Amino acid sequence: xxxxxxxxxxxxxxxxxxxxxxxxxxxxxxxxxxxxxxxxxxxxxxxxxxxxxxxxxxxxxxxxxxxxxxxxxxxxxxxxxxxxxxxxxxxxxxxxxxxxxxxxxxxxxxxxxx
Numbered sequence: 001x002x003x004x005x006x007x008x009x010x011x012x013x014x015x016x017x018x019x020x021x022x023x024x025x026x027x028x029x030x031x032x033x034x035x036x037x038x039x040x041x042x043x044x045x046x047x048x049x050x051x052x053x054x055x056x057x058x059x060x061x062x063x064x065x066x067x068x069x070x071x072x073x074x075x076x077x078x079x080x081x082x083x084x085x086x087x088x089x090x091x092x093x094x095x096x097x098x099x100x101x102x103x104x105x106x107x108x109x110x111x112x113x114x
């Protein structure tokens with residue numbers, strides 16, 4: 001879209017995070033995020049870790065949905081991963097660096113075209 005950030009949710013600088021296990025619903029909501037294209041970080045042991053589903057959830061979904069699950073129990077590393085994901089998406093969109101702020105005087109305002 002003209003002026004938009006992305007064609008789909010997966011292109012936005014956003015991600016999901018469930019640092020603590022609250023209920024099974026957290027997995028369902030997280031899977032909705034992943035299927036929509038937003039990566040999700042889970043803070044405690046994932047229920048299918050070590051099973052045949054692990055490769056699908058943690059690697060193959062990245063190819064299909066451009067998003068997948070990650071598990072990291074350390075809160076500091078969680079924050080680093082989330083910031084890395086958001087920064088990477090901002091880089092892809094070309095919005096990582098903020099443009100310089102300009103204080104417009106009246107003459108500059110009159111020249112603006114909308």
